[in-house]
Amino acid sequence: MHDVYQFVSGPLAWVAFLLFIGGSLYRIIAMLAEVKEKEPFIFTYMSLKYSLRSILHWITPFATYNWRRNPVLTVVTFVFHICLFACPIFLLAHVTLWDEAWDIRWWTLPDAVADVMTVIVIACCLFFLIRRVTQREVKFVTYPSDYVILGIVAAPFLTGFLAYHQWFTYPVFMILHVLAGEVMLAAIPFTRLSHMLFSPFTRAYMGSEFGVIRKSKDY
Amino acid sequence: MAEPAVTQDQEKEEEQKVVDDGIDVGISRLTTDKIETVINQVLKTETGARLKTYVNTCIHCGLCSEACHYYMSHDKDPKWSPVGKVKQTIWEMIRKKGRLAPEEIRRVVEIAHTECNLCRRCLQFCPFGIDIAYLISMARRICHKLGVTPKYIQDTAHSHSVSMNQMWVKGDEWPDTLQWQEEEARGEFPTLRIPLEKEGADIMYSVIAPEPKFQAQLIYQAAAIMETAGVNWTMPADKGWDNSDMAMFTGDNEIMGRIKRSHFETAVRLRVKRIVMGECGHAFRSVYDTGNRWLGWSHPPIPIVHAIDFYYELLKENRIPIKEKFKEPVTLHDPCNVIRGGGLMEKSRYVAHALCDTVVEMHPNREYNYCCCAGGGVINCGPPYKLKRVKSNKVKAEQLMEARTRGAKVIISPCHNCHSGLKDIKNYYDLHMDIKFFGDIIYQIMEKPE
Numbered sequence: 001m002h003d004v005y006q007f008v009s010g011p012l013a014w015v016a017f018l019l020f021i022g023g024s025l026y027r028i029i030a031m032l033a034e035v036k037e038k039e040p041f042i043f044t045y046m047s048l049k050y051s052l053r054s055i056l057h058w059i060t061p062f063a064t065y066n067w068r069r070n071p072v073l074t075v076v077t078f079v080f081h082i083c084l085f086a087c088p089i090f091l092l093a094h095v096t097l098w099d100e101a102w103d104i105r106w107w108t109l110p111d112a113v114a115d116v117m118t119v120i121v122i123a124c125c126l127f128f129l130i131r132r133v134t135q136r137e138v139k140f141v142t143y144p145s146d147y148v149i150l151g152i153v154a155a156p157f158l159t160g161f162l163a164y165h166q167w168f169t170y171p172v173f174m175i176l177h178v179l180a181g182e183v184m185l186a187a188i189p190f191t192r193l194s195h196m197l198f199s200p201f202t203r204a205y206m207g208s209e210f211g212v213i214r215k216s217k218d219y
Numbered sequence: 220m221a222e223p224a225v226t227q228d229q230e231k232e233e234e235q236k237v238v239d240d241g242i243d244v245g246i247s248r249l250t251t252d253k254i255e256t257v258i259n260q261v262l263k264t265e266t267g268a269r270l271k272t273y274v275n276t277c278i279h280c281g282l283c284s285e286a287c288h289y290y291m292s293h294d295k296d297p298k299w300s301p302v303g304k305v306k307q308t309i310w311e312m313i314r315k316k317g318r319l320a321p322e323e324i325r326r327v328v329e330i331a332h333t334e335c336n337l338c339r340r341c342l343q344f345c346p347f348g349i350d351i352a353y354l355i356s357m358a359r360r361i362c363h364k365l366g367v368t369p370k371y372i373q374d375t376a377h378s379h380s381v382s383m384n385q386m387w388v389k390g391d392e393w394p395d396t397l398q399w400q401e402e403e404a405r406g407e408f409p410t411l412r413i414p415l416e417k418e419g420a421d422i423m424y425s426v427i428a429p430e431p432k433f434q435a436q437l438i439y440q441a442a443a444i445m446e447t448a449g450v451n452w453t454m455p456a457d458k459g460w461d462n463s464d465m466a467m468f469t470g471d472n473e474i475m476g477r478i479k480r481s482h483f484e485t486a487v488r489l490r491v492k493r494i495v496m497g498e499c500g501h502a503f504r505s506v507y508d509t510g511n512r513w514l515g516w517s518h519p520p521i522p523i524v525h526a527i528d529f530y531y532e533l534l535k536e537n538r539i540p541i542k543e544k545f546k547e548p549v550t551l552h553d554p555c556n557v558i559r560g561g562g563l564m565e566k567s568r569y570v571a572h573a574l575c576d577t578v579v580e581m582h583p584n585r586e587y588n589y590c591c592c593a594g595g596g597v598i599n600c601g602p603p604y605k606l607k608r609v610k611s612n613k614v615k616a617e618q619l620m621e622a623r624t625r626g627a628k629v630i631i632s633p634c635h636n637c638h639s640g641l642k643d644i645k646n647y648y649d650l651h652m653d654i655k656f657f658g659d660i661i662y663q664i665m666e667k668p669e
Contacts, residue, residue, distance in 0.1 A: 038267030044517045058346055065587060066282060066344045073282075137281040137290070140297030140304050146279050151482045197345045198276040205269075206348025213508055215562025216586040218343050 001171045008152040008178045011099075023189030024197050029196070052153045054207020055200060057219035064219035073131075080124035083117040084153070086182070090114070093164075111164075118161045147190070152187050156179035160211035237603045241370030242328055243303035244394060249321040249365060256363045258317035263373050273349045274313060277302065283351060283585050284354040286344035291333055292613040299611075301351045302329050302339035308358040317558055328367050333359040333604045334425065334611070336595035338469070338555040360470030368469050371601025375465040377426075380474050384461035386428035394456050396431040405448075410669060411446040415440070416489065418452035422524075423491040424452050425482065427463035427499045427635055441497060442528075447665055448538040452495070459485025462496050468596025477496050479510030486521045494519075498526040498656045500634035501557035501594055515539050522550060525557050528658055531566040534573045539576070541668040547653075548577035548662075550619070550627035552641060553588035556633030571631060574660050579619050579627040591632070593640020594606045608640070609647040616648035629653045631660070 008162040034183035035042050057063045067074040088094055099105040109117070123164055128150055132138050159177035162168055262270070275584050283301035284290050297303045308327045312319060319327070333502050337352040344350065362368055368376075378387045388396075394415060401413040414420065424445070454460060459481045466474035489490045496502055502523050511519045524532075533539050552573050558564045564585040571578045583589065592612035597604070619630065619641070629650050630645075632638045638654055645652050 031272055034268035034271075039269055041512065041517070042269065045306060054348065058348075059377075060285050064346075066286075066346070068283065068319050069285070075281060080645055137284040137295065137297040137300045137303065138279065140300070141279045141302050143279070149278075181379060192275060192278055193264060194280055195276045195347060203348045206350065210342075214560050217562070218348060 001175070005171065005175055005178070008175055008182070012182055013178070016185045019186040019190075020188055023186070024194075027189045027194060028197055028201075029149070031201070038077055045203065046210050046211050047212050048205045050211025051128060051204035052207075053211060055203050058203055065217075076124050076127050077121060080128075083120045083124070085115040085123065087114050088156070115164065118157050118164075121157045122154060122161065125150055125157075149187070149191050149193055152180075152184050152191070152193070156184055224612075228551070233285065237607075238421045239369050239600075240543050240605050241368050241373045242325060244369035245328075245365065245424050246321045246325050249324060249367070250614065251318055251320055253266070253389075254319050254321065254324060254365060255317040256283045258312050258319070258361055261311065261357065261361050261364060262317070265360065269350075270309075270357065273354060275308065276347050277305075280346070281286070282346060283341040283344045283349075284330045286341040288336075288338075288340075289484075289611045290609050291589075292471045292615075294380045299334065300361065301335075301344075301659050304427070305354050307350060309354050312358075324365060324367055325363065327358055327367070328362045330441035331355050332369050332372065333597055333600050333607060336555070336590045336592055336597050338590035338595060339559055340555070340587070340590060342419050343559070348616055350519045350621050356417040356470065356570060357570060357659055360472070364635055369600040370605070371603075372465055372469055373570065373597040374594050375599055376471050376474055378613050379466050379478050383478055385430040385463040385465055385478040386432040388428050388431055388461075393431055393460060396435055397454060398441060400435050404442050408443055408446050411442055413442050414453045414533070415456040419436055420453035421451040421492050422453070422495045423486045423489050423500075424454050424492075424495050425460055425462040426496070426497045427459045427502050427633065430497065437497065437656070437658060440658045443667075444533070444539065444658065444665070447540070447667075448533045450533075451586055453489055453491065455485045455489060457485075459488075462506055463499065464502060464510060465599055467505045467509050468501070468599070473509050476513045479505060480514055482506065483511075483520055485611040491521070491523045495529045496526060496636075498633040498635065498658060500560075500638055501556040501596075503660065504556040504560055508556075508666075523604040524565060525561060526657065527557060527563045527567045529568060530661065531563075532568060535622055539661060541664050543664060545629075545660050545664050547575075547628040548564075548579050549575045549655075550579045550581045550622040551584070552581070552591065552630055552632040552634075552637055553585055554637045555588075555594060557634065558588065560587040566570055567633065570657055574664060575631075577626065577635055579622050579624040579625050581627070583618075589618055589642035591615065591634075591637035591644075593643070594634070596635040598640055612640070613648075615641070616650060619645065619650055620648070620654060625652065627652065629655055631655055631657060633657050 011147060061074055061078045062068050084173055090107060090109040091114050092111060092163045095105055132142050132146060156177060159173050160182050163173040163177045206218050210216055279302065280299065281302060285301050287299065287301050289299040293299045308330055335355045337355060339352045341351045342348065375385045378385055382388060397413045397415065401411065404411045424441060426438065462482055464475055464478055495507065507519055507523045549571065551567060553564060553567065558567065592615060594607050597608055620640065629640055632641055632654055633656060638656065641654050645654065
């Protein structure tokens, strides 16, 4: 068991981070290169002011027409994404690992808060799952891959929660947790989780088109 | 809203019995191999990172759905939602690597041409800013290259190609019509001219071909306004006078380029300072946003001024003396291509308030207004789809009805497609409202020679 843990938290972690960072850079650079080759006009319209106007509106809860129209989903979406990022980055156990391996450390969340955030992420995933199954307009455009990516996101939090509370066999869940986290990281550039990488670009372009050409709001 | 005269069963039957040679004959000539070749050719050579990124970034959340009047008018049936329509077209093409059966192309062409107006309201609803209208346009482009386009709109594209105008207006009919309107108008405005080919005029006034074809009074009114405001204007006597562009909506980008080039070059030949266009939305999109870019101009090579903007200027400078403001309460429809696509919402309101006593806002309004369901080439697909078109905009009827309950009697619609679309809607849903252009109202209330 210890060897397995050593393996997943050692070489596999390297692979996961390499895939995540390398893959993300590759996807973004490949996209920009293709724009330059085939649709360079897009760069002509890019405007920092309108890109930021668009991005800032959409990353602020209730700042857009559609966020205001869907208050429950808006709250869930924002809470979900904030917890999804903040919890693993500022978790004491994670920062300790960075500290031990690289001698770098930063501010951490109290464990109790991180615990609640974990539950929130899992609950939000359930909300998205239920929404996908019950809302006709979502169900109609749902593919098996949508459940897979939801599972990929939920898994590290679910296993982390179980490992932290040591409710079942701790070592097994610890290994599963590390694995699940690695799968998620590696999946970001290569699945539709890549909206994390691409959404600032698509948002910026739409914001620029609406600001520069259409002179109206895209939010 | 009274119940329509025909029964629902009759309507259902009529809706399903669409016969369209442009589609039926086109489909009969297709094979899966040919479809595969064309789809992959368009997806590989004509699209790039943009389409790929849009498809890969969409997380299938469905948040665009309620932007769409089709979706809202069909009891929120997901097959009408923007993402639902992308799923049934572009996603299918990608998923099947282009190997669609001919009958599957029938569904694609129906969706792309008659179930989406490219109004771009869903663009404002998507958290990622995915350009759904662009994706549907690409589906139309593929249908065009497969030779499957609804017959009526294909006929207008043919007309553009042959005559450089949308309505097969022949060479001599154009100056004849202008001369006829000039003569008519001189009964009322003795010094009025419709100056043809006047080099160095400030403004070239361009219209869409339906105006000379069957709405010549609009040219009369425009001339009356130009005369009253003392504008130094001209119209071309030859090709290039038509600013409309149905080729843009059939995916025939090559013809779109030809007709826009002709329009711009005519303005350059006449050495005018600006092009002022009549109250048309899609033409504005073509001249201001789409056609110029196809030709490689990042912005129009000559300033393009839509009628709303032009009237705003004239009214602001007090160049149109008003006898008495328009009495009946009006409501203002915001056409997608000039409001969401051109930002003229506040100028449109300035004009409305300058002309009318009472302006009742419909809700939602400005860039969030609901589409008329006629634009984007949908009304141009002709009578076979009229019933689907009006039934697919129940939500607009409700929006107008709500404005009517707050007193609005007249709808101002500064766009030709909206005008025709809203007229069908008010008739079908028995709304008892009148529809006018800004030009109609200005002509009616301005001071005229005794």
